[in-house]
Amino acid sequence: MHDFLIQGASALHTGEATQAIRTPAQGTDVRVCGGLIAEIGSLTPEPGEAVVDARDAVLYPGWVNTHHHLFQTVLKNVSSGQGVPLMPWLEAVPYRHGPLIDEEALTVAATLGIAELLLSGCTTVADHHYLFGQGVGHDPAAVLFGAAESLGARFVLLRGGATRTRSFASDDHLPMPHESLDQMLRALDDTARRFHQPGGAAMRKVVVAPTTPFYSTTPGELRELARTARQWGLGLHSHLSETQDYVRFAAEQWRMRPVHWCAEHEWIGPDVSxxxxxxxxxxxxxxCGQTRTAIAHCPQSNGRLGSGVAPVQSLHEAGAVVTVGVDGAASNEAADMLNELHAAWLIHRAVKGAHAQPAEQLIHWATDGGARALGLDRVGRIAVGMQADLALYDLNHPRYAGHHELATAPITAGGGGHLRRVWVAGREVVRDGAIPGFDLPMWLARARRVVQRLQQRAGVLA
Ligand SMILES: [Zn+2]
Structure with missing residues (x-):
């Protein structure tokens, strides 16, 4: 099944630590057998073997997007959320519209969000979904896993939620859905039994991910969630220290720094991001370094909300696992991993100088780093025996003309990627910049209707 040879790529990045680039002299041909990378080198097609022409293209491992909120795909550019920082943005956008996300809205948002990611060369999507509880009226886990399966993406549900609601300056909108700890644990158990696959090559994983450690549960509940997740063999994820508000809150409440407070509640270690x-x-x-805790770095969202620039180089040097996520499209306006990496490449240089951020290191963080943080150690690298999650970037575009070094061109040149092919576990999910069998005009029309409906309902309730 899915056996083929990718032949003649101009360069190949393995996803390993910096400078792990192969050129045609070392052999950039990749043989895929049974969904796995079987051979790398200067290879000759076997009789009857399908060959993918990779000339004038570069091959990367598929991106691993480690933090997203797919429901926000239908909440881009909400005017009341422009020009404000995190707290008023949360109130104006996700908290105002979250309770209005019904099954149709989530289906459309997840499908188009994952499609956009695939078209940027992303093959694993970790989605932090937190609309669970009374009044939701559908099973978000089934919708999200269903959307990923229909498009062929590897999917990790960062199962969010809260046992208490957050209050804002003006509470003139519907409360966000929430649930008791018992309800949350029962639902988590049910979701994990239905969808979670153990092991480093899983197509589906579930991670325990209360929306925030400070505001979503009580400290005792937080500790219980960590213990339960570890008993069940699930990872842990949450938001942390996005703004100074987290630091002030922890100082006022407990006279501690946020990471130290989380560590005291057992939320630290290689299974936490x-x-x-x-x-x-x-x-x-x-x-974070000593405990090999991971960060999902979201530079575009942090830029959009004026939150600052995360110290990822220091975290990396300390031993923490650095990964990259696009965050929800309501604080990014897109879900494009290539854009995210181009932005990261520029932002860290703008702040720290031209030496600060090699493109090769970003490729490593956004592939191997992300996969390791999600417990997918058979994903994220081009090496024999690994899952064949691959993205082949076509360089036949004016943007790439004149490049002396092609291996990092998709990152350094910026702009939208031109994907000749994308595979997940050897299965083709993108061909010549499109998703085979995907009715894009139909989905876009549905998205327009969802946005109209959300605007009407949010307007009525405002
Ligand atoms: Zn987020």
């Missing part, structure tokens, strides 16, 4: 971690002190960076 946090989105953002923009505001860390040296002690927190060292603790």
């Amino acid at each position: 946090y989105a953002h971690m923009v505001h860390l002190d040296e002690g927190e960076i060292a603790l």
